[in-house]
Amino acid sequence: MPALTSTQIDFFNENGYLVVENAVSQDVLAELRDDFAAWVEESRAQTSAYGEAFDGRPRFDLESGHTADSPALRRVNAPVEVSDAYYSAMMNSPMTSCVEALIGPNIKFHHSKINSKLPGSKTAVKWHQDFPFTPHSNDDLITALLMVDEVTEQNGPLEVVAGSHKGEIYSLWHDSQFTGAIDSETAEECQRQSVMCTGPAGSVCLMHTRLLHGSAPNLSDKPRTLFIAVYSAEDAMPQSPNPMPNRFEGQIVRGQRTNRIRSIPYDIELPQIPDGASFFEQQGKG
């Protein structure tokens, strides 16, 4: 049976996003939750970002105000490198099949992270599109945001502007600075049009790389953990360094490698990488 119905595929093409329930099995979901809970426990002993990811940056990042009694682990970089459950959810799950149904048959992996907003977290993500962070020769890229916890209107859900993937790509540069966010006037308009992507734990929000999105702080007493995996069509070639270098980048997830390159014309300002700084540090993306 196809992973998505034609109605769901039409919805995605029209709106640039789609929420699908049961995107991982209950067993895998339980493992994802257990692994994350174990990382939160570990973080109690830490006072600043720690661990080591593929490019030497810390694997685990803490929000300011983190303490042993009140842990505030806000980011795990490339969890698929250190957890079988996250790797399996990325490589071979109903979520993977949904991505295949949208940009398949040949798809490859780009990068992953966990964005966590524990109760009381002030973390907000400013309005932006993902494509300028991960420009490719074509825009068949999907950001899959898997809800490891139930996501409600109160715990800082992803917010999107439906249909905005068909519009322009906005600059993330303002006053000669790369801010990682669109201009404030457009952001206010996005907020007025915002649609919240909520769902029970195990749901995924599949998002087109050009879709305008952001998210607000967690105002509830429930955690909001998202596992975010970025995939592209196999014929989309990266045009800039990976924001989260990892050992699985470019791995074929479904279909096969053809080594063909498909290009579409577009015009965006690529972030500059200052000497000595990593691309990701420069981005300031939540």
Ligand SMILES: O=C(O)CCC(=O)C(=O)O
């Ligand atoms: O964590 C969130 O709420 C949003 C994440 C996001 O916008 C992104 O990773 O591009």
